Amino acid sequence: MADVDSAAASRHAAEVEAPRTGLTMGRRSFLAGAAAAGAAISLASRAAHAAGESGYWAKDLPNDKLVDMYRTIVRIRWHERTMADKMAADPNYRGYNHFYAGQEAVAAGVCAALVNSGGVLQADLVYSTHRPTGHAIAKGIDMKKMAAENEFKATGINGGYAGEMHLSDPSIGFIGADGMIGPGPVIATGSALAIKARGSKQVVVNFGGDGTYATPHFHSALNNSAMLKLPFIYVLENNLYHQYAHYSYSCPMKDIAEFAVPYGIPGVVVDGQDVFQVYNAAKTAVDRARAGQGPTLIEAKTYRYYNHWGAPGVKAGELGAFGYDPLAITSFRPEREVRAWMQRDPVNISRDTLISWGVLDRARADQIEAAAKQEAIEAFQWAAAQPNCKPEDGLKNVFVAGTVTPRQFG
Numbered sequence: 001m002a003d004v005d006s007a008a009a010s011r012h013a014a015e016v017e018a019p020r021t022g023l024t025m026g027r028r029s030f031l032a033g034a035a036a037a038g039a040a041i042s043l044a045s046r047a048a049h050a051a052g053e054s055g056y057w058a059k060d061l062p063n064d065k066l067v068d069m070y071r072t073i074v075r076i077r078w079h080e081r082t083m084a085d086k087m088a089a090d091p092n093y094r095g096y097n098h099f100y101a102g103q104e105a106v107a108a109g110v111c112a113a114l115v116n117s118g119g120v121l122q123a124d125l126v127y128s129t130h131r132p133t134g135h136a137i138a139k140g141i142d143m144k145k146m147a148a149e150n151e152f153k154a155t156g157i158n159g160g161y162a163g164e165m166h167l168s169d170p171s172i173g174f175i176g177a178d179g180m181i182g183p184g185p186v187i188a189t190g191s192a193l194a195i196k197a198r199g200s201k202q203v204v205v206n207f208g209g210d211g212t213y214a215t216p217h218f219h220s221a222l223n224n225s226a227m228l229k230l231p232f233i234y235v236l237e238n239n240l241y242h243q244y245a246h247y248s249y250s251c252p253m254k255d256i257a258e259f260a261v262p263y264g265i266p267g268v269v270v271d272g273q274d275v276f277q278v279y280n281a282a283k284t285a286v287d288r289a290r291a292g293q294g295p296t297l298i299e300a301k302t303y304r305y306y307n308h309w310g311a312p313g314v315k316a317g318e319l320g321a322f323g324y325d326p327l328a329i330t331s332f333r334p335e336r337e338v339r340a341w342m343q344r345d346p347v348n349i350s351r352d353t354l355i356s357w358g359v360l361d362r363a364r365a366d367q368i369e370a371a372a373k374q375e376a377i378e379a380f381q382w383a384a385a386q387p388n389c390k391p392e393d394g395l396k397n398v399f400v401a402g403t404v405t406p407r408q409f410g
C-alpha cells in the first residue's frame, strides 16, 4: 500500500506517456510493471505484518473474521463460476452477468471493514456498478434470491424486475448496482451528505472501475466529498480495461489514486489480489470517515478473468475466458496476460496467507471452498425452479405507495 504525492504524480505521468506513444516503453512492459508493483506491495505488507507495524489491521482480527474473508472470496468465486458455466452450457438459462471472478479480494476486503446490517439508517452503504454480484455477496445478499433475480424470477430479491444491473438490498446497505458508468459516485456523495446531516456514523462506499476516472462524476464526487468532509470512500477497481480498452488510453497517470492529490485527500494504491491489504486500506479509510475527517480514494490493482460481459470464451468447468471470438471481441487482451494474472489469484493468496499465519489448514480451507461451491449450485437450482415475474406487475414497487412526508435535517 502506498500513499501518493505530487512528485510521484509527475513521475508516473511521464511513465505512462510511453505506452500511449510507444516511444520508450511498450504496453507489455507497462503491464509487467503493474504486476510487479502489486507483488512488491504484497511483499512490503507482509514485512510490515512480520514487524508488527501499526496499520496492518488484519493482524489484530480474530481468526473467525479472517476466515470469513476467505469464505467470502470463495463464495463469490463459485457464484461466478457456476453462473458462467450455466451461461456457456445451459441453453435454458436466461440470466446474464458482468463477471467479477479475479476481483473477489476487493469486495471481500472492503466489506469486511463495513457494518453490513441494520438497514439504510444503520448499515454502511455500498453503491455498486454494472459488475455487482461480488459486491452484493460480500455485503451479505442472499445468494439464492440474487440468483433468482438475475434470472428474472418473481421470488428474486427485487421481484425479478431489477436483474443484474439494478440489483439491490437496502436491508444490508447494498443500495445497488448501476448500469450507467459515471453517475453512481455523485449519488453516493449525496447519500454521504445526508448521513453527515443526520449525524449518524455510517460511511458510504462507491465502487467504480478505471472507466469511471474520465467521467465528470468521478471528479465531482472527490471534489464535493473533500470540500464537505463527507464520510465517503471511492474504491476504484483498476482491472486495466474499461470494456475492451486499456486504461492508458484514457488516463494520463499509471496510478489513478494520484487524482486524490488535487483534491487534498488521501489516495492509496493497494494490491487488489490480497484481501488483507485491501482490508487494511479500507479500515483506515472507514476509521477516518467515521471520525469526520472526510473521504479517501483507494485504487485496487486487480484483473477480471472473464470477458467484459457474459460468457464468450468460457468452457464449462474451466475458470476464465480465453480464445478468439470475432463476434464477442475476446481478443482485446492477450491470453498470456490473463494467465499471468491468474498466477496471483485472490483465492490462493488469501488461503495461503491464512495457512502461513496458522489460522487455517489446507483441509479446512478445502472444506470451506467445497461448501461455497455447493451453496452456489443449490442457489442456481433453487432459482431455476422459481416462477418468472409477470410483465403486468412491472410498475409495482417503482413508486412509493401513499404519501411521502417531506423532511428537513439540521
Ligand SMILES: Cc1ncc(C[n+]2csc(CCOP(=O)(O)OP(=O)(O)O)c2C)c(N)n1
Binding pocket: 130, 131, 179, 180, 181, 182, 208, 209, 210, 211, 212, 239, 241, 242, 243, 308
Ligand atoms: C454512461 C455509459 N456509457 C457507456 C456505457 C457502456 N459501458 C458499460 S461498462 C463500460 C466500461 C466500464 O469500465 P470500468 O469502469 O473500468 O469497469 P469494468 O467493466 O472494467 O469493471 C462501458 C463503457 C455505460 N454503461 N454507461
